[in-house]
Amino acid sequence: MRTSSTIRTGRTVKRTTRAAATLAVAALALSLTACGGDDDNGGGDNGDKGGGTKAPASSVTLPKLDGESLEVAAVWTGTEQENFKQVLAEFEKRTGAKVTFVPAQDPIINFLGSKIAGGAPPDVAMLPQPGAIKQAVDKGWAKPLGAEATKELGENYSQGWQDIGKVGGKQYGVYYKAANKSLIWYNAQVFENAGAAEPKTWDELLDTAQMVYDSGVAPFSVGGADGWTLTDWFENVYLSQAGPEKYDQLAKHEIKWTDPSVKEALTTLAEIWGKKDFVAGGASGALQTEFPASVTQTFTGGDQPKAGMVYEGDFVQVNIGETKAKVGTDAKVFPFPAVGDTAPVVSGGDAAVVFKDSKAAQALATWLASPDAAAIQAKLGGFLSPNKSVDASVYPNEVQKKIADALVAAGDDFRFDMSDQAPQAFGGTPGKGEWKTLQDFLKNPKDVAGAQAKLEADAAAAYGG
Numbered sequence: 001m002r003t004s005s006t007i008r009t010g011r012t013v014k015r016t017t018r019a020a021a022t023l024a025v026a027a028l029a030l031s032l033t034a035c036g037g038d039d040d041n042g043g044g045d046n047g048d049k050g051g052g053t054k055a056p057a058s059s060v061t062l063p064k065l066d067g068e069s070l071e072v073a074a075v076w077t078g079t080e081q082e083n084f085k086q087v088l089a090e091f092e093k094r095t096g097a098k099v100t101f102v103p104a105q106d107p108i109i110n111f112l113g114s115k116i117a118g119g120a121p122p123d124v125a126m127l128p129q130p131g132a133i134k135q136a137v138d139k140g141w142a143k144p145l146g147a148e149a150t151k152e153l154g155e156n157y158s159q160g161w162q163d164i165g166k167v168g169g170k171q172y173g174v175y176y177k178a179a180n181k182s183l184i185w186y187n188a189q190v191f192e193n194a195g196a197a198e199p200k201t202w203d204e205l206l207d208t209a210q211m212v213y214d215s216g217v218a219p220f221s222v223g224g225a226d227g228w229t230l231t232d233w234f235e236n237v238y239l240s241q242a243g244p245e246k247y248d249q250l251a252k253h254e255i256k257w258t259d260p261s262v263k264e265a266l267t268t269l270a271e272i273w274g275k276k277d278f279v280a281g282g283a284s285g286a287l288q289t290e291f292p293a294s295v296t297q298t299f300t301g302g303d304q305p306k307a308g309m310v311y312e313g314d315f316v317q318v319n320i321g322e323t324k325a326k327v328g329t330d331a332k333v334f335p336f337p338a339v340g341d342t343a344p345v346v347s348g349g350d351a352a353v354v355f356k357d358s359k360a361a362q363a364l365a366t367w368l369a370s371p372d373a374a375a376i377q378a379k380l381g382g383f384l385s386p387n388k389s390v391d392a393s394v395y396p397n398e399v400q401k402k403i404a405d406a407l408v409a410a411g412d413d414f415r416f417d418m419s420d421q422a423p424q425a426f427g428g429t430p431g432k433g434e435w436k437t438l439q440d441f442l443k444n445p446k447d448v449a450g451a452q453a454k455l456e457a458d459a460a461a462a463y464g465g
Contacts, residue, residue, distance in 0.1 A: 058094070059389075060152060060370035066096035068360040073102040073112065074126035074350070078292075079318050083380040090376055091367045097360055107429050109135050112355070116141055123361040126350045127173065129420035129428050130164050133353055137167040143357040145171045145365055152369040156389040160412030165351050173351030176368045177377075178386040179313040180403050181232050181346040181417060182336040185320070187298055188329065190217050190308035198334040202237075205337045206271060209278055212308040219278050221307035223294030224286035224442050227435025231419040231427065233311060234438060235346050238265040239415055240339035251421040253463040257455035266441065266448045268339060274445035280307040283443045295319035299331055311336070313348065314403045318382030327397050345410065348417040349386065378404070426462035433458045 076084055081101065088099040102122050104111045109132050115121050121141065127133050136142035145153070150171050153162055157175070165173025184205075191197070191208075194215035199205040209219035223229045239247045242261040249255045250262070272278050279286050280297065289297070295316050297306040300323050310316065317327055325331045336344055352368045354361045367373050374385035381396045388408045395401040407414075419427030419434050426433035434455060441451040 059372055060366060061148075062091070062095050062363050062367060063359060064096055065360050065363060068095075068097040068358075070097055070099045070124065070360050070364060071102050071122040072099060072124045072126070072364070073104045073108070073115070073122035075104045075106055075108055075128065076126070077103065079321070079382065080315075083377050083383065086380065087368075087373050087376045090373070091364060094367075095360075095363060097363075099364070107424050108132060109424050112136065112141065113139075116355075121355045123356045123358065124352055124354055124364050126176070127353050128348070128350045129424060130173075130351075130416065131420060131422055131424050131427065133165065133173050133351060134167050135424060136353060136355075137172055141355055142167075142172050143354040143361075145174065145354065146357075146362040149174065149362055149365040149369055152366050156369060156371060156387045158386070158388060158408075158411045160414065161349075161386045164349075164416060173353050174365050174369045175349045175351045175386050176374065177350040178384045178407060179315055179348040180384060180407055181313040181348050182236055182344050183313060183316070183333050183403075184309055184311045184336055185295070185298070185316050185331055185333045186309045187305055187307075187325075188332050189303060190215070190305065191332075193217075193303060194308070196308075198332075199337050200334075200343075201337050202240075202268065202271075202339040209272065209275075209309075213277060217305065218280040218307045219309055220272060221280045221289070221294045221298045221310040222273075222286040222442070223289050223291035223310075223312075224283070224439055225288055225290045227430060227439050228419065228428075229291055229294070229312060230438035230442060231434050232313075232346070232417065233269060234265060235418045236311075236336045236344040237268050237339050238262070238418075239344040239346060240336075240342060241265055241268060243340065243342075244415060247415055247418065251418045253422075253459055257459055258452045262452055262455070263448055266445075266451055269441075270445035270448070273442050279442075283445075286442060287439060292319050292322075296323050299323040299325035314384045314400065315382050317397075317400060321381060328399050333399060345414050346417060347386075347407070347414045348420060422459070423462040426459050433462060 072088065074084065085101055088101065091097065092099055108125065108127060112121065112125055127136065133142065153171065153174055161175050162171065165171060165175055190212060194211045196208045196211045199208045212219040241264060246255065246261050281289065291312065295310050296319055298310040299305065299320055320327055320331045352365050354365055371387050371389035374387045374390045375394045377383045378385055378390060378394045379396060381400065384404055384407060386407060392401045392404050395404055421427070429435065437451055437454045437458065441447065
């Protein structure tokens, strides 16, 4: 699940002041530490799945679309796909339209290109990168949102979340799904056995990792087979260490990947990636571990799981839900620790983009911008909405409620996933660009200069200079 996540897209990103970022992180840290107790609602995907989900009260007006058929494409699989289909089913009930989910592959722009070349584009596609939205606009594929969808978006989203769906000043994307990508999840029993506490700084994280290692468990599970997880590691370290202004500059390739700030971040990452036995299975094992398995192996195996911690966003709860671990008791979470002066706040997301400018496609975009749609999937777990009109009480557990509250409270004060802001050839393609280079760096974290040189060469080619 790429969920995640951001620029060369022409959209405006509001700059976060250091004070604002500190405030947002403090609120998140406070909310998460309040979530450690028992939780009767359990983990991420424990919601009703057999038609038992209660339909929300209607807050959005949709047209009658009897006889209309729609296709929606997304890279989502498994539980995430099934939960989204419940949202589409409610749209069908309210409008009379028939909606078909079309499984897509990463990179989704390539998938869409082949569909369009064959004369069969989907009506709507969920794009996980603003860079992909811009590419779709530049190619003439994407259609601007209509008046109703734009109105719904304006009523329910902060300006920052609206802006990241714009290209050239026009609204193209509805950020239906968001992610808080500055979280580390841990096995509570492993921490208890090791006598470890939740760290607040990078140095404390290293100390905690050593304690977990000394207790007989590898500290970290890393899903290195999916290169995007490694970009997320880098972005959190870089944002905290180099600061938001440098982050924005690197995201737009206004500074080079050979910059000393990148060297410092990679060197810091190597303190974990290059530490013998700190990563479950070593580098070779991590590079064969896909993201879902990186989560489940942290929360299975009783007192001896393969790892004590796994880094990734709030959507980890979906995968925890595939184990017997209970979020809030067996599986707990803390904010990504501060590497520099301020802890990072990195977000990601998936935007609904219209590819056929029809009444039905625009109605679906309007539906996905509504709190009614988001509330259905929020209840099912493993989902976070940037829609400020969604009542946090619909989330299935206290951890998720607090994460959602913190995201909405942050307003415009967030940084979007850096790799998703890049051209997809650099920041969003398996086996290429940043994904591949960071996989190579995980394998050989001593070669900082080599990694920088490769990152810069690939970035220069993708950004056009």
